[in-house]
Amino acid sequence: DTEVTQTPKHLVMGMTNKKSLKCEQHMGHRAMYWYKQKAKKPPELMFVYSYEKLSINESVPSRFSPECPNSSLLNLHLHALQPEDSALYLCASSQAGMWYNEQFFGPGTRLTVL
Amino acid sequence: DAKTTQPPSMDCAEGRAANLPCNHSTISGNEYVYWYRQIHSQGPQYIIHGLKNNETNEMASLIITEDRKSSTLILPHATLRDTAVYYCILQETSGSRLTFGEGTQLTVNP
Numbered sequence: 240d241t242e243v244t245q246t247p248k249h250l251v252m253g254m255t256n257k258k259s260l261k262c263e264q265h266m267g268h269r270a271m272y273w274y275k276q277k278a279k280k281p282p283e284l285m286f287v288y289s290y291e292k293l294s295i296n297e298s299v300p301s302r303f304s305p306e307c308p309n310s311s312l313l314n315l316h317l318h319a320l321q322p323e324d325s326a327l328y329l330c331a332s333s334q335a336g337m338w339y340n341e342q343f344f345g346p347g348t349r350l351t352v353l
Numbered sequence: 354d355a356k357t358t359q360p361p362s363m364d365c366a367e368g369r370a371a372n373l374p375c376n377h378s379t380i381s382g383n384e385y386v387y388w389y390r391q392i393h394s395q396g397p398q399y400i401i402h403g404l405k406n407n408e409t410n411e412m413a414s415l416i417i418t419e420d421r422k423s424s425t426l427i428l429p430h431a432t433l434r435d436t437a438v439y440y441c442i443l444q445e446t447s448g449s450r451l452t453f454g455e456g457t458q459l460t461v462n463p
Contacts, residue, residue: 243396280455281438281440281453281454281455281456282391282397282451282453283453284450284451284452287450295450329396329397331396331397340444341399341402342389342397342399342451343399344396344397344398345396346394346395346396347395347396
């Protein structure tokens with residue numbers, strides 16, 4: 240199984256809502272990532288988890304809160320978002336602690352903030 | 354600051370080879386060259402990577418110049434399904450961070 244799944248596929252939320260994005264993989268990968276991709280732009284790294292611990296936070300606003308409850312799951316909790324946060328949110332996973340680092344990406348969650 | 358430079362767009366006829374260039378003149382000794390592609394409305398997909406030798410897999414070939422300042426991704430027989438944005442990325446051997454540049458939109462025409 241070389242698949243990364245993300246739910247939901249689409250999400251529309253208001254600026255006062257709280258929602259969560261979910262990501263799951265069963266490849267035994269111990270590194271997981273969140274990326275944000277605006278329309279017609281490349282993906283931008285947000286967070287990296289390595290062995291279930293947050294290892295990289297690319298100065299992401301606190302209205303985005305990541306969580307890695309176990310080695311297969313990665314969540315992104317959303318609260319008080321702004322319309323400019325509307326984007327495609329991509330999750331990825333890879334083996335950790337190796338020189339060779341192929342990342343497997345999910346299909347993304349398309350988020351619209353009203 | 355972009356570490357790689359790619360043409361914004363390229364066209365290729367179906368069945369012909371697609372050669373996608375990438376300049377990385379400031380590459381350091383511990384950086385690998387990775388290629389990913391992103392088909393519209395999908396997540397990026399790994400294609401191939403290399404350090405200094407040419408590499409080939411079932412998807413593509415990667416040619417890296419001897420001075421490592423540029424590389425070319427070759428899709429030997431492009432199909433319509435190869436239409437995508439192709440990203441050339443430098444990654445340190447010890448790093449987990451992928452920094453995507455603007456990429457090249459490859460359009461394969463029938």
